Amino acid sequence: MKDYIIAHDLGTSGNKATLYRTDGTLIASTLFTYETYYPHPGWVEQKPEEWWQAVCGSTKALMEKAGIRPSQIAAISFSAQMMGCLLVDRAGNALRPMLIWADTRAGKQEKEMIEKLGMERVYQITGHRASASYSAAKLLWIRENEPEIYGKAYKMIHAKDYIICRLTGEFATDYSDASGTNLFDIVEKRWSQEILQALQIPEELLPTAYPSTHVVGGIRKEEAEQMGLVEGTPVVLGGGDGSCACVGAGAVMEGHAYNVLGSSSWISIASKSPVFDQQMRTFNWVHLDEHLYTPCGTMQAAGYSYNWYRNTLCQEERREAAEQGCSAYQLIDQGVEACPPGANGVMFLPYLLGERSPRWNHEARGSFIGMGISTTKGELSRAVLEGVGFNLKVILDILEEKTNIEQLTLIGGGAKGKVWAQILADIWQKPLVLPRFQEEATSMGAAVCAGVGIGIYRNFQSVSLFNQGSSTIKPRTEYADQYHSLYEIFNHAYEQMVPIYHELAEYNHLI
Numbered sequence: 001m002k003d004y005i006i007a008h009d010l011g012t013s014g015n016k017a018t019l020y021r022t023d024g025t026l027i028a029s030t031l032f033t034y035e036t037y038y039p040h041p042g043w044v045e046q047k048p049e050e051w052w053q054a055v056c057g058s059t060k061a062l063m064e065k066a067g068i069r070p071s072q073i074a075a076i077s078f079s080a081q082m083m084g085c086l087l088v089d090r091a092g093n094a095l096r097p098m099l100i101w102a103d104t105r106a107g108k109q110e111k112e113m114i115e116k117l118g119m120e121r122v123y124q125i126t127g128h129r130a131s132a133s134y135s136a137a138k139l140l141w142i143r144e145n146e147p148e149i150y151g152k153a154y155k156m157i158h159a160k161d162y163i164i165c166r167l168t169g170e171f172a173t174d175y176s177d178a179s180g181t182n183l184f185d186i187v188e189k190r191w192s193q194e195i196l197q198a199l200q201i202p203e204e205l206l207p208t209a210y211p212s213t214h215v216v217g218g219i220r221k222e223e224a225e226q227m228g229l230v231e232g233t234p235v236v237l238g239g240g241d242g243s244c245a246c247v248g249a250g251a252v253m254e255g256h257a258y259n260v261l262g263s264s265s266w267i268s269i270a271s272k273s274p275v276f277d278q279q280m281r282t283f284n285w286v287h288l289d290e291h292l293y294t295p296c297g298t299m300q301a302a303g304y305s306y307n308w309y310r311n312t313l314c315q316e317e318r319r320e321a322a323e324q325g326c327s328a329y330q331l332i333d334q335g336v337e338a339c340p341p342g343a344n345g346v347m348f349l350p351y352l353l354g355e356r357s358p359r360w361n362h363e364a365r366g367s368f369i370g371m372g373i374s375t376t377k378g379e380l381s382r383a384v385l386e387g388v389g390f391n392l393k394v395i396l397d398i399l400e401e402k403t404n405i406e407q408l409t410l411i412g413g414g415a416k417g418k419v420w421a422q423i424l425a426d427i428w429q430k431p432l433v434l435p436r437f438q439e440e441a442t443s444m445g446a447a448v449c450a451g452v453g454i455g456i457y458r459n460f461q462s463v464s465l466f467n468q469g470s471s472t473i474k475p476r477t478e479y480a481d482q483y484h485s486l487y488e489i490f491n492h493a494y495e496q497m498v499p500i501y502h503e504l505a506e507y508n509h510l511i
Contacts, residue, residue: 002074005456006062007446008055009241010080010159012036012100015051017058018443019066022074022456024465026440028066032058037097042104045097048086048162055163060228070230076167076219077236077450079244079442080160082180085138087153092165095149099138100159101180106137109144113137113182116198119280125195127179127186127274127284127293129360136182140199155207160238167227167235168217171207175286176243176294178209186274186286186293211290212239213453236453238446239288246270246287246294247448248441249409250467252460254292257405259392259424259432260441261414265302266357267395268294275402281358282398288449289460295402297357297395302388303414305350305366309384313377333419335378336385341426341479342486343379345370348387349494351501358394359494363505369493385420389427390490396428407431409469411441418473425475427483433469440467 004027009016014033021027032054037045063070086098099105110132113122122130131137135156143150157165158177165171178184178191183199183206185192191203210216218232238244249258251270259267269275274284275295282297301308310318310328321328351364368383399405408430410421415438425432437444444466451457 002072004068004072005074005447005450006059006076007238007443007450008058008076008078008163009244009442009446010051010055010078010163011241012081012102015054015058016443017055017062018440018447019062019068020444020447020466022451026437026466027068028062029440029443030058030061030065032061036100040105044100044102046100047097048094048159051159051163052166056226063228070228073229073233074456075234075236075450075454076229077446077453078160078163078238079241079446080158080177080238082158082177082240082242083134084158085135085142086157086159086162087142087149088155088157088162088165089152090154092162092169092171094162095152096142096146098159099141101133103138104132106132106141109137109140112140113199117195122182122195123280124276125185125192126182127276128182129280129283130182134180134182136195136199136201139201153205156205157207161207164216164235164237167219167223169220170216172214172216172237173207173209174212174214174237174239175209175290176212176239176288179284179286180240184209186284189286189290210237212237212243212288212449213290215453234454236450238449240285241442242266242268242296243285243288243294244442244445244449245411247445247460247463248443248467249411250435250463251294251409252289252463255403255405257399257407258409258411260412261302261410261420262412263303263307264298264300265388265392265412265414266296266298267392267399267408268296269399269403269405271295271403275399277398281360282395283357288445295399297398299350299388299391299395300353300356301350301366302392303412305348305352305384305388306414308352309381313380329417332381333417335376336382336419339376339378339382341423342482343382343386344375346375346379346383347486347490347493348383349490349497350384350387350391358398361498361501363501364494364497365501365504367497382423385423386427386486387490389424390487392424393428393487394491405430407433407472409433409435411435411438413439421473425473426479427487429475429477429480431475432473434471434473435467436470437467
């Protein structure tokens with residue numbers, strides 16, 4: 001019986017292969033890493049052949065680990081990093097390393113897009129601001145700086161699309177990944193002729209866009225042998241990691257919301273229509289369910305802020321943790337719990353990497369404010385966690401302008417920290433549901449997508465088979481007024497710092 005689904009998650013640091021039984025049971029997972037290359041400041045690239053080796057290696061290791069026969073695999077699907085730019089020839093061979101989402105070299109091309117189309121128009125069509133982070137600007141950079149590569153290109157595709165092309169010979173992408181290109185009309189769900197014509201990009205350079213549940217084809221013989229699978233095993237498109245996480249978190253019906261608390265962090269909802277914010281503070285993806293969208297806001301340094309704080313200011317806790325055989329975060333959390341909500345007026349602005357949504361200010365920088373001679377380590381620790389919570393509340397408030405959010409599902413590595421989760425619940429005054437599996441959401445989303453694609457599951461609500469809520473953290477209403485006041489101060493502090501950020505950016509440019 002074909003009772004198993006393989007889901008691959010092609011992340012920034014490696015490929016995680018996960019095996020699920022069709023009843024939703026997580027059987028096994030394995031991770032194969034690959035390199036990220038930084039040829040110049042702001043340039044961030046990966047080599048597609050290394051993805052392929054990771055996919056093949058992780059598939060074989062997964063099957064061996066689980067003791068499953070290749071003939072038992074019902075389908076294979078993918079979640080992957082988004083907003084990249086990979087040019088390939090007619091045979092699907094990569095013509096150069098991929099410019100991944102973190103690559104920001106295309107600042108000049110971003111400005112050209114804005115001059116030709118206008119920021120508002122790009123946002124209205126694509127659901128996103130024009131940005132060097134997206135595929136379009138990266139493609140224009142290659143056209144301008146590597147014309148010989150651009151001239152040989154047959155298609156521009158994404159990470160998962162490359163693997164799918166290797167497996168099936170087909171050039172395809174899904175709506176969610178297409179919505180991260182700055183070239184896709186998210187309402188019409190097709191490549192935007194207006195943008196393509198303005199940027200002089202031929203539509204034939206882009207792959208055909210399908211719903212995420214589209215069965216692209218079966219695995220070809222040679223590739224099946226390399227992966228250790230059966231020729232003809234169905235390959236379902238899957239989607240970008242953000243949309244896959246949305247499904248894995250259970251946000252599969254309008255109004256369902258979730259927060260991913262990882263190195264970066266985002267809040268998103270399932271919605272029947274995009275949420276176009278007047279100030280363009282949030283953005284939109286197409287959901288794995290082609291009839292839904294995932295309006296979203298992403299802050300840059302959530303877990304990164306806590307990680308920076310631990311590494312920079314908590315040497316004593318790190319040393320004690322090594323001696324006790326525990327996590328330094330556990331010791332830091334003890335100090336947080338001993339400190340009252342509000343950190344006695346100490347506040348942290350979590351802009352260590354600049355900021356995307358909601359601020360869209362690459363010049364912003366992190367800072368502590370409100371410190372006095374009696375300020376304690378615990379107050380600093382709590383301020384870091386609260387600062388992330390305040391910043392995410394800006395996103396939450398924008399989304400709530402369009403829909404009432406009664407509770408959020410919390411996933412990601414940060415969801416393991418109950419102290420931080422309680423702080424978020426208190427600041428947002430929303431219950432937070434902690435699912436059984438908090439770090440498997442993207443692969444679950446891809447697995448459900450595969451099951452829907454081949455007809456095992458009727459719809460995406462079948463994710464309930466995979467990931468039930470295990471506990472709920474309720475907000476403490478006695479802190480609502482206090483956090484409301486501090487939230488207003490937090491926003492005022494950011495606004496007052498904006499000209500200082502600009503002066504510092506100019507200073508740093510001169511030295």
